[in-house]
Amino acid sequence: MKTNSLGYKVRQYLLFAGVTTFLFVAVVIVPFFYGLYLTFTRYDGVSTSKPFVGLDNYIAAFGDTDYWVSLGRTFVFSAIAVVLVNLFAFVLAYMVTTGIRGQNFFRAGFFIPNLIGGIVLGYVWKFVFNKALVQLSDMIGSGHAKSLLATPTGAMAALIIVSVWQYAGYMMLIYVAGFMSVSEDVIEAAKIDGCTGTQSIIHISIPLMTASFVQCLFLTITRCFMVYDVNFSLTGGDPYGDSVLAAMHVYNTAFQDKKFGLGQAEALILFVVCAIVGGLQVYVGKKAEVQA
Amino acid sequence: MDQNRKAAIAKKVRHGLMILALLILFVIVVFPFVLVLINAFKVKADITGDPLRLIGKHGFTLANFGAAMEKMNFWTVFGNSLMITSCATILTIFFSSMTAHLIVRNNWKANKILFVLMVASMVIPFQVLMIPLVSLYGGIFGVLNHRITLILMHVGFSVSMATFMFHGAINTNVPISLEEAATIDGCTKWQTFWQIGFPILKPTIATVAIIDAMAFWNDYLLPSLVLGRKEIYTIPIATKVFYGTYSTDTGLIMAALLLAMLPILLLYLFLQRYIVEGITAGAVK
Amino acid sequence: MNSKTEIQTQFEEMAKAYTEKTGVEVEVYNADTDTTVASQVATRYASNDPYTITMVDAKDIYALADEYAYDLSNEDWASHTKLGITVNGKLAGFPFCVEARGLIYNAEAIEKITGEEFKPENYATLDAFKGLLDQLKAGGMEQPTAILSEYWSLGAHYFAEVYEQQKDPDAFVNGLLGGTEDLDNNAKFNELMDTFDVLKEYNYMKGSAANADREESSMKLAAGDVAFMFGGNWDWSVIKEYDHSDKMGIMPVPENTSDSTNTTLVGGGTKYLFVDASDNTSDEQRKAALDFLNWLVSDADGNAFLTESCALVPAFDQVTADALDPLSTSVKEYADAGLIATYDFLPDDHMTVVGQEIMQKYLDDAMSRAEMAAAVEEYFKSATPIKH
Numbered sequence: 001m002k003t004n005s006l007g008y009k010v011r012q013y014l015l016f017a018g019v020t021t022f023l024f025v026a027v028v029i030v031p032f033f034y035g036l037y038l039t040f041t042r043y044d045g046v047s048t049s050k051p052f053v054g055l056d057n058y059i060a061a062f063g064d065t066d067y068w069v070s071l072g073r074t075f076v077f078s079a080i081a082v083v084l085v086n087l088f089a090f091v092l093a094y095m096v097t098t099g100i101r102g103q104n105f106f107r108a109g110f111f112i113p114n115l116i117g118g119i120v121l122g123y124v125w126k127f128v129f130n131k132a133l134v135q136l137s138d139m140i141g142s143g144h145a146k147s148l149l150a151t152p153t154g155a156m157a158a159l160i161i162v163s164v165w166q167y168a169g170y171m172m173l174i175y176v177a178g179f180m181s182v183s184e185d186v187i188e189a190a191k192i193d194g195c196t197g198t199q200s201i202i203h204i205s206i207p208l209m210t211a212s213f214v215q216c217l218f219l220t221i222t223r224c225f226m227v228y229d230v231n232f233s234l235t236g237g238d239p240y241g242d243s244v245l246a247a248m249h250v251y252n253t254a255f256q257d258k259k260f261g262l263g264q265a266e267a268l269i270l271f272v273v274c275a276i277v278g279g280l281q282v283y284v285g286k287k288a289e290v291q292a
Numbered sequence: 293m294d295q296n297r298k299a300a301i302a303k304k305v306r307h308g309l310m311i312l313a314l315l316i317l318f319v320i321v322v323f324p325f326v327l328v329l330i331n332a333f334k335v336k337a338d339i340t341g342d343p344l345r346l347i348g349k350h351g352f353t354l355a356n357f358g359a360a361m362e363k364m365n366f367w368t369v370f371g372n373s374l375m376i377t378s379c380a381t382i383l384t385i386f387f388s389s390m391t392a393h394l395i396v397r398n399n400w401k402a403n404k405i406l407f408v409l410m411v412a413s414m415v416i417p418f419q420v421l422m423i424p425l426v427s428l429y430g431g432i433f434g435v436l437n438h439r440i441t442l443i444l445m446h447v448g449f450s451v452s453m454a455t456f457m458f459h460g461a462i463n464t465n466v467p468i469s470l471e472e473a474a475t476i477d478g479c480t481k482w483q484t485f486w487q488i489g490f491p492i493l494k495p496t497i498a499t500v501a502i503i504d505a506m507a508f509w510n511d512y513l514l515p516s517l518v519l520g521r522k523e524i525y526t527i528p529i530a531t532k533v534f535y536g537t538y539s540t541d542t543g544l545i546m547a548a549l550l551l552a553m554l555p556i557l558l559l560y561l562f563l564q565r566y567i568v569e570g571i572t573a574g575a576v577k
Numbered sequence: 578m579n580s581k582t583e584i585q586t587q588f589e590e591m592a593k594a595y596t597e598k599t600g601v602e603v604e605v606y607n608a609d610t611d612t613t614v615a616s617q618v619a620t621r622y623a624s625n626d627p628y629t630i631t632m633v634d635a636k637d638i639y640a641l642a643d644e645y646a647y648d649l650s651n652e653d654w655a656s657h658t659k660l661g662i663t664v665n666g667k668l669a670g671f672p673f674c675v676e677a678r679g680l681i682y683n684a685e686a687i688e689k690i691t692g693e694e695f696k697p698e699n700y701a702t703l704d705a706f707k708g709l710l711d712q713l714k715a716g717g718m719e720q721p722t723a724i725l726s727e728y729w730s731l732g733a734h735y736f737a738e739v740y741e742q743q744k745d746p747d748a749f750v751n752g753l754l755g756g757t758e759d760l761d762n763n764a765k766f767n768e769l770m771d772t773f774d775v776l777k778e779y780n781y782m783k784g785s786a787a788n789a790d791r792e793e794s795s796m797k798l799a800a801g802d803v804a805f806m807f808g809g810n811w812d813w814s815v816i817k818e819y820d821h822s823d824k825m826g827i828m829p830v831p832e833n834t835s836d837s838t839n840t841t842l843v844g845g846g847t848k849y850l851f852v853d854a855s856d857n858t859s860d861e862q863r864k865a866a867l868d869f870l871n872w873l874v875s876d877a878d879g880n881a882f883l884t885e886s887c888a889l890v891p892a893f894d895q896v897t898a899d900a901l902d903p904l905s906t907s908v909k910e911y912a913d914a915g916l917i918a919t920y921d922f923l924p925d926d927h928m929t930v931v932g933q934e935i936m937q938k939y940l941d942d943a944m945s946r947a948e949m950a951a952a953v954e955e956y957f958k959s960a961t962p963i964k965h
Contacts, residue, residue, distance in 0.1 A: 016394035027448030031424035117510030131343040150785035239787035241934040430624020
């Protein structure tokens with residue numbers, strides 16, 4: 001059998017990856033480039049004409065201060081959310097791998113928030129913040145309590161809380177996997193050498209779990225940068241439009257303000273930023289992994 | 293001896309504290325769900341008026357469920373969701389596991405390009421693709437409004453992540469020697485993969501299955517673009533009826549949410565013991 | 578497609594009955610709420626699969642009519658309404674209903690405290706209105722007003738009246754766009770904001786006003802915990818879900834003013850139906866669509882659907898409406914005397930910028946009036962005008 005001939009390779013490729021490649025190219029790659037083309041046109045999303053305008057949309061995007069403000073907000077939001085998600089996830093993962101009673105129950109339980117998605121989740125939490133928590137604090141304290149969603153900082157905090165709630169369970173499972181991949185022998189050896197529990201986590205487990213960290217950080221960073229659903233249904237930009245994150249701004253520009261080309265251009269900038277941050281993080285992580 | 297007992301007690305205390313902490317966190321995590329559960333059985337006036345009360349002033353009611361099921365045409369959309377989710381999930385697993393196998397086992401340029409593109413595509417916000425997608429497949433090819441289109445699009449969007457996960461799993465968990473042995477015995481690559489590689493991947497399959505099934509089951513944006521006919525609606529689109537800009541039918545939302553969640557919860561409970569293993573395999577690259 | 582989501586159920590029941598009677602299949606699609614109606618229409622057109630009849634806001638008609646709407650000027654009903662929208666010589670929009678906004682009041686709650694019959698016309702000036710609020714407060718209703726915090730209510734409804742109550746709204750908006758209007762010294766702006774300040778002062782959500790919940794505000798109004806809420810007759814669909822008084826109504830926003838704007842409601846045709854003119858709709862479908870519009874206006878069942886099951890104020894002079902809800906009844910009374918027209922040509926992002934970024938801040942006392950005037954002027958300088 002000639003396994004080196006081009007014909008063989010092509011046949012194998014088509015057999016194993018033909019359909020995948022076709023679907024992937026058809027729904028992701030082609031629309032992506034078509035979308036790229038749309039950024040050079042003025043298109044309101046409705047009209048049949050798409051006049052070519054060159055770089056106008058990009059110039060407009062760079063001049064759109066609201067966009068850059070929302071992008072800045074996204075950076076702050078992502079930075080805090082990513083740290084908290086991973087912190088919680090890591091601590092939870094540690095606790096449910098110590099062999100305590102009911103650890104399988106907890107592993108399953110913390111994953112539950114992942115079972116409902118997107119828009120609905122935001123509505124449920126809005127209800128929690130505006131109704132349940134306000135009522136709860138009215139019962140405990142005196143006077144009418146303010147909902148967290150009433151102030152810009154509070155609304156951002158609420159977005160972060162919901163993100164932590166939503167993703168910590170998922171990331172926890174990846175860290176659980178990481179803990180389980182660190183072999184018992186190494187930990188035992190460390191203990192014999194006089195390491196305490198904490199020391200062995202810091203000096204042994206964490207370095208050996210770099211792969212888990214890279215994966216979790218990549219997932220949380222990209223998700224946080226692209227968050228839309230929860231932003232829309234939880235705060236909707238209220239109050240004062242001070243909780244609009246980048247993806248929501250893009251969406252509003254394209255569909256509410258009917259500036260499709262501009263929205264698409266801003267979306268591409270978001271994509272580039274996201275890819276750079278995600279890529280950088282993976283690169284640094286991989287390097288650390290090699291050193292460890 | 294004494295030392296050992298002390299250590300054992302310390303361990304017990306530590307474990308007790310951890311269980312306590314986990315329980316508190318668990319209560320916080322499920323709090324929103326409990327709230328949904330309570331309020332699904334109340335009339336709207338009681339939900340707005342007194343959301344924390346177990347049973348509202350107007351009494352316990354099942355009316356939300358009946359009304360929600362009727363308004364969203366529950367059994368039809370449930371069937372659609374079930375069919376679309378299961379077909380798309382199975383196809384995703386089928387195609388992406390094969391692709392991952394090809395990529396791991398053959399160091400070809402085409403494979404590398406495909407893999408890099410796939411990983412890069414994971415950071416494309418869906419909003420970037422949505423109008424082009426509709427203009428192309430609706431405007432030019434006219435293939436929207438078919439369940440099969442949605443299934444194939446779901447597969448197209450999810451193969452990158454799935455291939456990525458299988459890639460990791462095949463790398464670490466499927467010993468190449470086993471496959472080589474099979475090849476010597478006269479198996480083709482195709483047979484080798486399905487008889488040797490695929491069965492070993494069970495945990496990853498379970499993980500991909502639950503993650504994708506959840507995503508497909510809950511997805512709103514893509515189906516809303518593709519499915520423009522009532523008879524092919526999925527649950528999230530049908531539920532949309534209950535949120536108006538000018539009116540929100542809170543009771544029905546809660547009821548619909550519970551109805552929509554149950555099947556995926558069952559699937560999760562059924563698959564959950566594999567999931568940790570599955571993510572382990574994917575994590576270590 | 579129906580974009581008036583609160584009447585979705587009625588629409589569906591009507592569709593069933595209509596199909597039984599005429600044999601014409603009618604399917605009703607509900608508009609989404611997380612995307613704008615225009616974007617949904619856009620995706621339908623982008624995919625060459627438009628709805629035969631689409632319900633949109635007045636402004637969308639101007640944007641869509643040229644390319645997509647069928648000319649309705651030869652229809653029988655055309656002469657029975659003044660509210661149809663004509664674009665480039667073709668009658669494109671069928672006015673589905675008349676809606677108007679103002680202050681919704683709960684007369685029962687007010688009378689319980691004052692002990693005398695509540696006559697809204699006695700409180701047309703801000704001074705008289707404020708007197709009443711103080712009286713209510715003294716009588717035990719601590720915070721007698723509610724203000725919705727949604728940006729569409731603040732921007733597209735309340736602030737919009739600043740333009741609509743001008744003598745020539747178009748000239749005024751063009752002046753803002755051209756940067757020549759001085760908003761801070763504009764009489765109407767100040768009169769309306771003086772009233773807004775009073776509403777703010779007595780707002781039950783004072784302190785976290787920008788987070789008022791629409792359901793809760795409506796519930797409080799229905800129950801008489803508050804006496805006034807700025808809104809429109811569409812709010813009845815929310816109010817009626819709660820334990821409510823039927824002695825409610827709607828009155829013009831009180832103002833200390835010399836013109837008649839404090840005795841007239843602002844409103845007009847809202848929600849327009851247009852029929853698709855493109856090749857994607859067959860002649861047969863189009864014929865059925867036209868028949869349906871006629872049925873709404875000239876058939877007794879059609880009328881009943883509009884005025885009774887949907888409880889809408891009809892835009893046609895030959896349609897009678899006796900079974901309206903309390904709010905629509907007041908709207909009809911004011912409408913018969915003439916309404917101040919709504920201004921439909923505000924830029925697309927006006928609602929979010931002025932409603933959310935500016936008015937919410939003002940509502941929360943996070944912005945002074947001078948700052949607000951400056952911010953609105955600043956916004957108009959870079960806004961994209963709507964051609965009309």
